[in-house]
Amino acid sequence: MNASLALEQTASAHAGKTAYTFLNTSATYGELNETVTRFAAGLQSLGLQKGDHIALLLGNSPHFIIALYGAMRAGVTVIPVNPVYTLNEISYILQNGDVKAVVMLDLLLPATENMHESLPSVEHYIVCESGDERAAGTTASSFTIYSKLKAFSELIANRDILQCPDIHEEDTAVILYTSGTTGQPKGAMLTHKNIYSNARDVADYLSITEKDTVITVLPMFHVFCLTVVLNAPIVSGAEMIILPAFSPKEVFKAAIEKKATIFAGVPTMYNFLFQFPDSNPADFSSIRLCISGGASMPVSLLEQFEKKFNVQISEGYGLSEASPVTAFNPLDRPRKAGSIGCSISNVENKIVNELGEEVIPGQVGELIVRGPNVMKGYYKMPEETGAAIRDGWLYTGDLARQDDEGYLYIVDRKKDLVIVGGYNVYPREVEEVLYEHDDIVEAAVLGAPDPDYGEAVLAFVVQKGNSLTEEEVLNYCRERLVSYKVPRSVEFLLELPKNTTGKILRRSLKDQIVKK
Template structure:
């Protein structure tokens, strides 16, 4: 089974159920299935079977139809963040051997800027907005095709190609926090198994209404907020762009049952002052992932809105979910939970040997969700997947009940005078201060200790001083862990999925 076939089966069993709601417009599973088949036929008519197709789109019906339509004809989909610069897009299009682009008309100028690098791209399908733009002057005008026209043009049906489990379905480019982004190749088996196992583990059913506030081009949203609910006949509440006010409105209007987000989003919801317990009264489950959630933020959010946040863990290379806090017992604050079904996690030392409970090591993962490898990067693949185990690069520990705790990214660990300092530990303390809204910690060069701890803080009180914060940390941390440098910022730099851009922080202070 694969996602395309599963959608066909879901539409056959629940044709009149609502598959998604976008800007007040409801679309049934029967209508979605028809649109996917129509788009797939049009791609087939263009000769795109097996080609690599880039979706440079935000959250929209275009993305859903484009994704499932391309998968149906055996194409490989490469989702790309539409906020990327032309050069970033060009790299992924070239490296990913893309032959066809699907994007919004308002982004065509950006595509035009890299037209000289798109010689191998044969078609550019644009999705109309209400911009009223004219494209006749563009050099790429001969390659342009209207999504709307394609969906209206009669097509000749054909027999869908057989999709094999190990065929690559998706190439997801990592965020590229170090070096050039790498394309994680996810197979049909990877995507289907992780969507099904996640849906089963979180008990996502046809009665659920899931808010898709995360970007669909990111694997967290793709699996948890889109593929998992569509698998079981649920309804996806598509949010074009996250905003606290719109999240509360959607939850209230459509009686949403599940919200998935990264910690930054929960912080924005909490700090916005826009919502109340009544807005989230129908929510049965809040899911957090993408980065470690500070325990103080988790507790404050739960107290304010009277909902439970279940933290999980995943990464692009694992489709992405590997752990979640179980729903059949109280979750543990600060933990990413236990193995989901069919996936195994363990903590190992530098030699790959499993460490005793409570000790810190690298988290490694094995299961049907683990990627095939990095596209055109055999050496990186070999150093990342060893004996079937995916090395995540995250430092973790496991307790005696099988719950895992992320300590920090391996590469972000700070060594102060020979002592290991994990940024998350310091961030947790900073977050617990009542006048701190956001915090991020990095290591900076130090002539005496090798490295020192530097903190970046967003405060909700302009009177808070560096000395006050350092004194507060001194009461909660060993001396070598206390930040020797604290910078106040208006906002912590993050990528589009809410992850802290530590490299940008280093650039800020010139290290």
């Protein structure tokens, strides 16, 4: 079984059911499946074969779903790319990923023109109309890559018969380039088995069915969205409400008008929803489940959000190399605030010491993962693959602990650990304290070199107004933390730097420290 076949099965069982709504358009599962097949045949008409690589430079739209599933149906490996990356970032991924075709928005034509000479392996640029006024005056024939351009609409109008390739579960379906903290991004190769099994197991664990309506606002190029609010709903026959971008107003509007039952987001999204001035419990009255991932959610925010909107947030955990989900708070047992829950179906999580030995409950160690969702390796990086996967276990680089009931807690990223005078300081612990302050909206903590103690704790804070002083925040921390965990300094920012998924960019904050 693979995701493309799962779509066929869903279309067979629920042909007339709405698969998605997007702005003023919608499609049934029967229509979606037919369009996917046409796109797959269209790729074959361009000469793409099983094993070739295609990149998706797209935002949230039906184009993304059709291209993703169409490519997989044709046996073509998909590389989703953040469309707002810089030219250097995009060019690196397309080169390193040996991309033969690119599906992109018309808005990106000028940028593509500027970098196409460095991409000799790209033979086709499949262009989607964005409807954006900025692209209205773009004349395709004016570009030197004109001969390589093909309209997306032409491919989905294709009437050729698809020559179905023999797809094996260990064939690479998707390559996800991880942002990484050092060096260039690494391409995590996810097989058809990885992609399908994780979607199936997430849907099973969270009881997603054809009766659900899911708000799909997380970026589709990100693995969190890809599995939890795109593939899992398709496997289950649920309806997706696709939003092109995150907006608290539009999320609440969609939830009310479509009677949505599931919302998934990163902690930053929940923070914006909570802070939205016109929000009230009725906005999420139809929601049966809120899902959080991508980063640790501050316990104070989780509890305040649940109280305000009368919903339960199931926090989970995942990483690109695991397709991504390995754990979620269960729905049939108590949810534990601050925990990422328990292992999902068919996936094992274990906490080990530096020797790879499992530690006792309560003890901190590195979280390692095993299951059908674990990648087969990094593309063209055998050494990095060997370091990440040992004896069938994926070493996540995250520090965690487990309680007596099997619930897992992420303590921090192994690389983010701050050591002050020989004492371990986990940034998340300090951040939790800062988030409990009534006047602090966001906080991020990291370490910086210190001549006396090796490292010192620094805090970056976003406040509601401008009344807080550094000394007030430090005194607040001194009352709640042992001295070596108290930040040496506090810097106030208008906002914390984030990537397109809303995850705080610690590297950008570290760069600010270095410049100082």
